[in-house]
Amino acid sequence: MSGKGLESFKDSAPLSLGVELELQLVSRRDFDLTRGATDLLGSLDYDGRFGEIKLEITESMIEISTQAQRTVDGIAADLAGLRDTLRQHGERNNIGICGGGTHPFHHWPDRRICPGDRFSGLYQRYGYLAKQFTVFGQHIHVGCTSADEAIWLTQALGVHVPAFIALSASSPFVDGVDSFYQSARLNAVSAFPLSGQCPPLNDWPDFCRHFEFLQACGIAQGIKDLYWDVRPKPEFGTVEIRVCDTPLSIEQAIALAAFAQSLARWLLRTRPPLHTDRQAHVARYNKFQACRFGLDAEISDPVGLCQQPLRQTLAPLLEAISEDASALGCLHWLNPLKNQLAEGAGDAAWLRERFQEQGNLNDVVREASERLMR
Amino acid sequence: MIERLLAPLRSVWESLIERLLFLPPFPETIDSLALFSLLLVVGLLIGEWLHAHLRWPKVIGYVLAGIVFGPSALGWISIEALAQARPIADAALGLLMMEVGRRLDLSWLHRNPELLRSTLADISLSFALIFAFALWLVGLSPAWAAATAAVTMASAPAVVLLTIEESRAQGQVTERIILHTAISSAASFIAFAFVLGVVHAELSEDWLNAVVHPLWVVAGAVLIGGLGAWLALLIARALPKRSLAQVFVLVASALLAVGIARMLAVPVFLTLFLMGVLLAARDRRQTLRYTDLPEGHWLLAIVLFVIVGASLPWQEFTWLAGLQALGLLLVRAAAKAAALAWSGGSLPLPKRLLVGVGIQPLSATAVFMAYEIAGLYPEVGRSALALPLFAAAMMELLGPALCRLALGRSGECGAGEKGGIA
Numbered sequence: 037m038s039g040k041g042l043e044s045f046k047d048s049a050p051l052s053l054g055v056e057l058e059l060q061l062v063s064r065r066d067f068d069l070t071r072g073a074t075d076l077l078g079s080l081d082y083d084g085r086f087g088e089i090k091l092e093i094t095e096s097m098i099e100i101s102t103q104a105q106r107t108v109d110g111i112a113a114d115l116a117g118l119r120d121t122l123r124q125h126g127e128r129n130n131i132g133i134c135g136g137g138t139h140p141f142h143h144w145p146d147r148r149i150c151p152g153d154r155f156s157g158l159y160q161r162y163g164y165l166a167k168q169f170t171v172f173g174q175h176i177h178v179g180c181t182s183a184d185e186a187i188w189l190t191q192a193l194g195v196h197v198p199a200f201i202a203l204s205a206s207s208p209f210v211d212g213v214d215s216f217y218q219s220a221r222l223n224a225v226s227a228f229p230l231s232g233q234c235p236p237l238n239d240w241p242d243f244c245r246h247f248e249f250l251q252a253c254g255i256a257q258g259i260k261d262l263y264w265d266v267r268p269k270p271e272f273g274t275v276e277i278r279v280c281d282t283p284l285s286i287e288q289a290i291a292l293a294a295f296a297q298s299l300a301r302w303l304l305r306t307r308p309p310l311h312t313d314r315q316a317h318v319a320r321y322n323k324f325q326a327c328r329f330g331l332d333a334e335i336s337d338p339v340g341l342c343q344q345p346l347r348q349t350l351a352p353l354l355e356a357i358s359e360d361a362s363a364l365g366c367l368h369w370l371n372p373l374k375n376q377l378a379e380g381a382g383d384a385a386w387l388r389e390r391f392q393e394q395g396n397l398n399d400v401v402r403e404a405s406e407r408l409m410r
Numbered sequence: 411m412i413e414r415l416l417a418p419l420r421s422v423w424e425s426l427i428e429r430l431l432f433l434p435p436f437p438e439t440i441d442s443l444a445l446f447s448l449l450l451v452v453g454l455l456i457g458e459w460l461h462a463h464l465r466w467p468k469v470i471g472y473v474l475a476g477i478v479f480g481p482s483a484l485g486w487i488s489i490e491a492l493a494q495a496r497p498i499a500d501a502a503l504g505l506l507m508m509e510v511g512r513r514l515d516l517s518w519l520h521r522n523p524e525l526l527r528s529t530l531a532d533i534s535l536s537f538a539l540i541f542a543f544a545l546w547l548v549g550l551s552p553a554w555a556a557a558t559a560a561v562t563m564a565s566a567p568a569v570v571l572l573t574i575e576e577s578r579a580q581g582q583v584t585e586r587i588i589l590h591t592a593i594s595s596a597a598s599f600i601a602f603a604f605v606l607g608v609v610h611a612e613l614s615e616d617w618l619n620a621v622v623h624p625l626w627v628v629a630g631a632v633l634i635g636g637l638g639a640w641l642a643l644l645i646a647r648a649l650p651k652r653s654l655a656q657v658f659v660l661v662a663s664a665l666l667a668v669g670i671a672r673m674l675a676v677p678v679f680l681t682l683f684l685m686g687v688l689l690a691a692r693d694r695r696q697t698l699r700y701t702d703l704p705e706g707h708w709l710l711a712i713v714l715f716v717i718v719g720a721s722l723p724w725q726e727f728t729w730l731a732g733l734q735a736l737g738l739l740l741v742r743a744a745a746k747a748a749a750l751a752w753s754g755g756s757l758p759l760p761k762r763l764l765v766g767v768g769i770q771p772l773s774a775t776a777v778f779m780a781y782e783i784a785g786l787y788p789e790v791g792r793s794a795l796a797l798p799l800f801a802a803a804m805m806e807l808l809g810p811a812l813c814r815l816a817l818g819r820s821g822e823c824g825a826g827e828k829g830g831i832a
Contacts, residue, residue, distance in 0.1 A: 063580075065513070066700050071822065075582040079756030095581075127521040128756060130585055146578070146824060396651040398700040 042247050042259065045183035045240060048104065048273030051301055051364065052179030053111050055293050056101040057282050058092055058172040059122070059408075060134040060401075067401035069142040069170070071095035072131045073150060080125055086117030093155055094147040094170045098122075098133075104179070104272075108294045108366035115286045123409050134405040135289075136387070137172055137207030137221035137281025140397040144168050165228065171221040172282040174204060174289055176296040177274035183240035185304070186268040189275045190234050191312050192303045193266045193296075194319065197233075197279050198326035198335055199350055203373055204280035204292055205330045206383030212397060218330030218384040221281050222323070230256060231263040233319045236312035243268065265323070275300070279323075284383045284407050287372060294369035298361035299353075305360065314338035330384060331377065351377055445491055446498055446713060452479060453716040467573050467810035472712050474807070476719020487720045497672070499717040502710030503568060503774055504668040504682035505661070507595075509703055510567035511686020514592040524755030525589065528762070531749035532590055532769070533597040536563040539745040540738060544797060548734050553605070553612040554794040560605045561780045561798040562742060564598035565591040566773030567683075569810050572711055573771075578824025579817040583761055587768035587816065595775065596687075599680045602779055603628050606786070613787045630676035635684030638667030639692060646697050656701045677782055679775050715806075718774045721781070722803040726796060735800035742801075743770060761820060768816030771809025776802045 063070040073095045080089060087102040100122070102114035126133045147167040149159045159166040178193075180186040205218035217223070225231050237243050250256040259270065269276045277296055283289050318336040325333035326346065333346040354374055361367040376382050390400045423436045440448075456478075457471030479486040519526045537559045544555035570591045574584055603624040610620035642663035649655045664682060671681040693699055743766075750766035751759060780798050784791030817823050 065515070071580040072582065075757070075761075078758065081756070128524075129582060130515065130518045130521070146580075148824075394651075396700065398652070399696055402696070 043270045045270040046273040047181055048179035050181045051297055052104050052106050053293055053297055054102055054104045054177035055111050056099055056175040057289055058097055058099050060139050060172055061096050062132040062134050062401055064130050064132045067398045069096035069139045071148050073098050076129055082121050086114040091150045093166055095150055096147055096170055108369050111293050112290045119286050132405040134401055135282045135284040135408040136404055137219055138210050140209030141212035168224050171224045174280040174282050176277045176293050177272055178296055178300045179274050186275050187237055187240050187243050190266050190268050191310050194233055195315055197265050198322045198333055198346055200277055200279050201326035202330045202346055204283055206281040206284055208384040208387055217328050219281050219327045222327050228263045230261055234264045236316055284404050291369050291372040294366040295373055297364055298357040301360040302357040311339050442494055445495055449713045449716045453712040467814045469569055469572055469715055469810040470807055472715035473719035476716040480720025482724035492720055495717050499714045500668050500678045501665055502714035504678050505664055505703055505707050506568040506571055507679045507682040508664050508686035509571055510592050511683040512690045513588050514687050528750055528753030529590055529593045531753050532746055533594050535745040535749045536742055539741045543738055543741045553608045556608055557605045557783050558798045560598055560601035561776050562772055562801055564594035565769035566771035567591050567595050569771035569773045570813055573810050573813040577817050579822040581822035582757055583764050583820035584822050586765045590769045627676055630674055631681040631684050634667050634670045634681045636688055638663045638685040639688035643697055652700050657704050660701055679778055718777055723799055731796055731800050734797055735804055738801045764816040764820045768813050770812045772802050772805035
C-alpha cells in the first residue's frame with residue numbers, strides 16, 4: 037500500500053492538461069517484450085524539458101509523462117519531444133518502443149519486477165497480478181480550480197468512461213490469441229481489489245470521509261491505492277482519467293487528451309444532472325460493453341431505462357463539445373476521433389487487420405513499433 | 411578397460427555363434443545410435459546433477475562427462491568412437507553457429523558507435539596481446555603464435571548461447587555479450603583463414619597451398635552458407651511463419667550445409683556462421699526471422715560438449731603447458747576487460763566489465779579450429795597448438811561459470827533460472 041495519507045488538494049490552472057503513457061519495451065530481434073527499463077533509464081542523457089521518463093512496475097515497461105500544459109498543442113509538443121528522445125535512446129540500446137494496451141504475445145511469468153520499494157511492495161501485496169499488470173494505459177490529467185470541482189468532475193467523467201475506452205481501445209490480443217475484446221487490458225486491471233468506479237460522492241469533504249473510512253478499514257493508505265477509472269489527484273490538483281489504452285500513435289494520444297479537455301469544459305459549463313446512484317448500477321456493465329465491443333457497444337441508460345448504441349450517442353457528444361474545443365484551440369485534434377467514429381477503424385481494428393495480413397504477431401508488433409516512432 | 415569388461419561376454423558369444431546360426435559376429439564397434447544415446451545420457455546426468463546441486467551451468471557437466479569417460483581418463487569413449495560421433499558434433503556446432511550468425515546485428519553498431527569502439531577494441535587487443543604472449547613469452551614461431559591468437563581471440567558462441575538460454579537472461583549485458591561474441595567470432599574466422607595461408611607458407615615449400623587453401627575455405631564457406639540460406643528462405647516463403655514446417659526447413663537446410671561442408675573439407679563452424687549471417691541479411695520479408703531452433707537442439711548440444719570434453723588432450727598435460735595456458739587466459743581476460751573499460755559509453759563501467767566477464771568462454775569452436783589447423787601438418791601442428799588446446803580445456807570448465815556469473819550479477823537472469831531442457 038502507498039504509505040502516504042490524503043494530501044490537501046492543490047488547485048491548478050483550470051482545464052490544464054497532463055498526459056502519461058505507459059509504453060512497451062520490445063526486442064528488435066523478435067519483438068517480444070524485453071527487460072530493459074532500468075538500463076534504458078540509466079543511459080538516458082535527457083534534461084527533462086518535455087516531462088519525465090520513469091520506471092513502471094516491470095522491466096518491460098516505461099512511463100512517459102508530459103509537463104502540465106494549458107493547451108493540447110503543448111501536450112503534442114511534449115509527447116513529440118519525449119518520443120524523439122526515446123527513439124534515440126532506444127536505438128542506441130537496440131530496444132524497440134511500442135504502443136498498444138497489451139503486448140499481443142508476451143509470456144507474463146518472464147516479466148521481472150523493477151527495483152524499488154514501491155514495486156517490491158506491490159509484488160508482495162498482489163503476487164502474480166503485479167506481473168500480469170504488464171499492460172499499458174494512457175492517463176489524462178485535467179486541472180481543476182477547486183477540490184469540490186474535482187469531485188464533481190470525477191463523477192461527471194465517470195459517465196463517459198465507455199467513450200474513452202472505445203476510442204482508445206488497442207488491446208485485442210492477449211497471450212497470442214484474439215481475445216474478441218477491443219480492450220482486453222482492463223480485464224487485467226479489474227483483478228485488483230480497489231479497481232472500478234468512484235462511489236457516489238457529493239463534494240471534497242464527502243471524499244475525505246470515504247477515504248478515511250477506507251483507511252480505517254486498512255484497505256487504502258494513499259490515493260495511489262485507489263485504482264479507480266477516474267480519480268481525483270490532490271497533489272496535482274487534477275482529475276485523472278485512467279481507462280484509456282495506450283494508443284498506437286502519439287497523434288491518437290493527443291486526440292484523446294483534446295477530447296478529455298473539451299469534454300471537461302463542456303461538463304463544467306453545462307453542469308448536466310449526474311444521477312450518480314443510478315449510474316453506479318450500470319457502470320460495470322457499460323464498461324464491459326465498451327471493452328468487448330468498442331464503438332459498437334450498447335450502453336445502458338439508467339435514467340431513460342433503455343440501451344443506446346455508443347456510436348449513436350458519441351457522434352452528437354463530439355458535436356456538442358466542438359464549441360468548447362474551439363474555445364480551447366484544440367478543435368483540429370478532434371478530427372481523428374470523428375473520422376474514427378465515421379469509419380469504425382480504431383487501433384484494435386488496425387492490429388487485427390495487420391494480423392490478418394501478416395499471419396503472425398511478431399510482425400504486427402514490429403509494424404506497431406514503427407507506427408509509434410514515425 | 412572396456413575390452414577387459416567385455417572379454418567374458420565375447421567368449422560366451424563366440425562359443426554360441428557356431429550353434430546359433432542367426433547370431434551376427436560379436437560387434438567390434440558400438441552402433442552410432444547407441445553411442446549417441448550413451449553420450450547423451452551420461453552428459454545429461456552429470457550436467458543435471460551439477461546444476462541441481464551446485465547451480466553450475468549444465469555445459470560444465472557435459473564437458474566433465476567427456477573428460478571423465480574420454481581417452482584422457484577412463485577411456486570408455488575411444489578415439490574411434492569420437493571420430494564416429496563427429497558428424498553429430500558438427501551438426502550441433504553448426505546449428506549453434508548458425509544461430510549466432512543470425513544474431514549478428516551490424517545495424518546496432520551503426521546506431522551505437524560506442525559498441526563499434528568496444529568490439530573493435532576487443533578483437534584487436536585480444537589478438538595482439540595473445541599473439542605477443544605466444545611469440546615472446548611462450549616462444550612460438552610467428553605463424554603458430556598467430557594461429558594461437560586466431561583460435562583463442564573470440565568468445566565461445568555455443569557456450570554463450572546455451573548459458574544465456576539456460577538462465578533465460580534478457581537485457582543490455584546479455585545483448586552485448588551476444589554481439590561481442592558474434593563479432594569476435596567473425597574476426598576470429600577471418601584471422602583463421604589468413605593463418606591457414608601463413609602456416610602453409612611456413613611449413614610447405616609449395617606456395618600454392620598457402621594461397622589456395624584460405625581461398626578454398628572462405629569461398630567454400632560463402633558458397634555453401636549462401637546456398638543453405640537461399641534454399642531455406644526459398645522454401646520457407648511458401649510456409650506459414652513460425653510454423654513447425656519452417657523449423658524443419660531451417661534445420662534441414664543447416665544440416666545440408668553441414669554435410670556439403672564436410673564433404674568438401676570446408677570448416678563447418680565458418681560455413682554455418684556465414685549461413686546464419688546471410689539468412690539474417692537476406693531475410694527482408696522476415697520469413698525466418700522469428701523461427702527459432704527447436705528445443706531438440708539441446709540434445710545435440712549435450713553430445714557436442716561431451717565430445718569436446720573427450721577431445722581435450724589432458725593426457726598430454728604438463729605443468730609448464732598448464733602454466734602457459736593459464737598465462738594466455740589471463741592475458742586474454744585482461745585484453746577483453748581493458749577493451750570494455752576503455753570503450754566507455756552509456757552502459758555503466760561495472761556492467762561493461764560484466765560484459766567482459768561474460769565473453770570469457772573459450773570452447774568448441776576454438777578446439778575445432780585448433781584441430782583443423784593442427785591437422786594440416788600433424789607432425790608439428792599438434793604440439794604447436796597445445797597452448798590454445800589447454801587454454802580451451804581450462805576454459806571449458808571455467809567459461810560457462812564466468813558467463814553465468816556475469817548474467818547473474820547483472821540481474822538479467824529469468825525468474826527461477828530454469829531453462830534449457832530442465
